[in-house]
Amino acid sequence: MKVFVPTETISGECRVALVPEAVAKLVKLGLSVSVQSQAGQSAQHDDKQYQDAGAAIVAADLVSAELAGADVIATVRPLAPTAAATLKRGAITVSFLSPTNDLENIKALSAAGATSLSFELVPRISRAQSMDALTSQALCAGYRCVLIAAERSTKFFPMLMTAAGTVQPAKVLVLGAGVAGLQAMATARRLGAVVSAYDVRSSSADEVKSMGATFIDLGLDAVEGTGGYAKEMGQDRAKAQQDALKPFVAAADVVITTAAVPGRRAPLLLTKDMVSAMNAGSIIVDLAAETGGNVEGAIAGEDVLIDAVGGKVILIGGKDVPSQLAVHSSKLFAQNIVSLLTLITKEGEVVPDLDDEVVAGSALIYKGEIRNAIAREQLGLPELATTQEGN
Numbered sequence: 236m237k238v239f240v241p242t243e244t245i246s247g248e249c250r251v252a253l254v255p256e257a258v259a260k261l262v263k264l265g266l267s268v269s270v271q272s273q274a275g276q277s278a279q280h281d282d283k284q285y286q287d288a289g290a291a292i293v294a295a296d297l298v299s300a301e302l303a304g305a306d307v308i309a310t311v312r313p314l315a316p317t318a319a320a321t322l323k324r325g326a327i328t329v330s331f332l333s334p335t336n337d338l339e340n341i342k343a344l345s346a347a348g349a350t351s352l353s354f355e356l357v358p359r360i361s362r363a364q365s366m367d368a369l370t371s372q373a374l375c376a377g378y379r380c381v382l383i384a385a386e387r388s389t390k391f392f393p394m395l396m397t398a399a400g401t402v403q404p405a406k407v408l409v410l411g412a413g414v415a416g417l418q419a420m421a422t423a424r425r426l427g428a429v430v431s432a433y434d435v436r437s438s439s440a441d442e443v444k445s446m447g448a449t450f451i452d453l454g455l456d457a458v459e460g461t462g463g464y465a466k467e468m469g470q471d472r473a474k475a476q477q478d479a480l481k482p483f484v485a486a487a488d489v490v491i492t493t494a495a496v497p498g499r500r501a502p503l504l505l506t507k508d509m510v511s512a513m514n515a516g517s518i519i520v521d522l523a524a525e526t527g528g529n530v531e532g533a534i535a536g537e538d539v540l541i542d543a544v545g546g547k548v549i550l551i552g553g554k555d556v557p558s559q560l561a562v563h564s565s566k567l568f569a570q571n572i573v574s575l576l577t578l579i580t581k582e583g584e585v586v587p588d589l590d591d592e593v594v595a596g597s598a599l600i601y602k603g604e605i606r607n608a609i610a611r612e613q614l615g616l617p618e619l620a621t622t623q624e625g626n
Contacts, residue, residue, distance in 0.1 A: 236585050237267045238576070239305035240290075241298055242274040245312050247536070247554065249277035249561035250568060252309040252330070255288035257569035261576060262289035265583030269293050269301060278565040307585050309572050311565075313351075316343035324348035325602065327585060329572055331355055331368065332599050334610035335499065336526065341600065341610055348603040350587055354571065355497065356607065358596035365574035366593065370414045371567035375557040377418030377493065380520045381407075383556075384489045385426055387549060389516050393427020404429050408483055409448070410504050410529065411493035412439035415522055419491045420446040428489070433480065435468070435494075453479040468502065477506060485512035490519045492529035499609075500527035507531045507541055515546025524552030 238261060240253045251274050253261070258268045269291040272282055282292045293301045302321050308314060310330040314322075316339050322328075325348060332340065332353035344351045354368035364370075385392055388405065395402040407423040409416050412434035420443065423430045430448040432439075435458035443450040455475055458468055468476070484490060484505060490513075494502050501523035510519065510530065521528050524535040532539050536554030540547040557564040579587050579594060589595045599607045605616060 236306040236583065237269065237304065238307040238309060238585075239293070239301050240268070240270045240274055240309050241302065241314075241318070242271045243311055244315060244318075247558065248312055249555070249558045250311045250565045251275040251278045251280065251561075252311050252565075252569065252572060254278065254280055254566050254569045255284040255290075256566070257573045258285060258288040258290045260573045264577060264580050266307075266576070266580065266585070267291075269305075271295065271298055271301075275565070278561040280565075307576070309576075311568060313337050313340040314344065316340055319343035319347050319349065322347045322349050325350070327352065327587065329354075329575060333526075334599060334607045335613055338610070338613055341605060342614065345600050345603050345605050349600060350598060350602055351600040352575065352587065352594070352597045353599040353607075354575075354597070356597045356599055357575075358593055360592070363593045363596075366571050366578070366597075368568055368571040371571055372557040372564055373413060373415035373493075374418050375560045375564040375567070376522055376553070377415035378422050379556050379559050380415070380491055380493075380522055380553060381419050381422040381426065383551060383553075384491060384518045384520050387551065388489060388518050390488055391427075392423065405488040406431070406486060407489045407491065408432070408487035409491045409493065410434075410480075411495070412436070412443050413493060413495065416491070416493040417442055417446055419493065420448040423489075423491075424448065431483065431487075433483070435476070451480075451483055455479065473503065477504070477509060480504070481509050481512060484509050485514075487513065488517055490517070491522065492519070493522045494529050495523055495526065501529050503527075503531060504529040505531060510541045510548050510550070511543050513543045513548050515543055515548070517543065517548045519548060519550045520553060521550065522553040522556060525554055528552065 270285045271293050307327045313330050313332045328351045357366050390405050391402050392405045394404040405428045407428040407430045409419050409432040420430050424447040432443045432448045433451040437457040440450040521530045521533040523529045524533040533552040535552045539550040587594045
C-alpha cells in the first residue's frame, strides 16, 4: 500500500509528518512511501535523505495525482478541503484533526469516503503511549514557551550574586499541569526561576512537586476529567478560581498558561482584570491561544499589550509553538505515526479495525461516516447509536 507525505500547506507550519528514519521503518513493514519534494526542508531533511531511506520523491506538479492514488496520507495538520476532495474512496488520513476547529476539513473528508485517524483523539491508555502525539508535541511546546518568555522578559530568571548586588530570581507561575505545563516547570527551574503552579486536578500536586515547583492549593473542589485531562467547569467554579488565583498572578513575573479540554474551547483562566494587577513588564505566554485562549484577549501569533500597574503587560499568544522546534517535534511526531501505522498494518496492508480500542477512539471518520460525537454535534448531525462520548 502507498503512503504519501505532502508538504504542509498552513503558513508557519515547519514540521513534516515523516522523517527519513520513520520512512525506513514503514518500508520494513512492507509499505511503499512517497514524499513531496522538499516536504522536510524546514525540519532539516532533504530529498536525498528520504530517497536513501527508501522513499520516492514526488515533484510538486504531480502531487494531485499522488494524492488521488495514495492509500494512506500522513500529515501534521489536516488536509485542506480541496485536497481531501481528490482522495479515492477508502483512503486513510493520519493527522491532527480537531472535532471543533476543523469542521470544513471533516466534511470534505467525510464526503470523500475517507477514514480519518486523529491524533487528538488517541485514547490515553498504556498501549497507546507511543502513538500519543498530543503528548509528544506538548512536550515541545512546554519547553519552547519558557524560552519565549525568558527572551522577552526584562529580568534574569536565575538568582545572581554579584559585586554590584544580588539579583532576585524571576517568579514563574504555570497554570495547567499536563505534559506542556510540567515541561514548562522543569525548563523554568533549569533556568533558575522560582516556579509555582496550579491545576484543577488535585492529582497533579505530586507531579508539580516532582518538577521542583510549588503547588498552589486554592481550597477549591478538584475538577477531574478522563484520560489525564481536566473537564469543563461551571461558571461559578470558574469565577471562584479566578478570584483565588488573582494574588498569585499579580505576584508573578511570568505566567504560562497551558490548560486544555479535549474537543472543546480552551478554558478561560485569566481575565483582563486579573492581568491588570500584574506589574509592568510582566510576560504572559498563552499556549492555548489557538483554541480560544486561557487569557482574555489572547490572539494566536500576536502580542497584546494590557494595562497594568505602572505600564503594560505583554500577552503573547502561542501559535505553531511545537513547529518552532521543527527538527525534534517532527522526529517525535513521525514516531507517533509509525507506531499507529504499525498497529494497523497486517502483511503490508493498512487495515483499521474498529474492534481495537485505539482505532475506535481515534477514528473521527470511518469510511465516510463521522463517528465523533462532538463533531456530529457541531455539524448538527444526529447522534449515532454506537457513538460514545467524544467518539
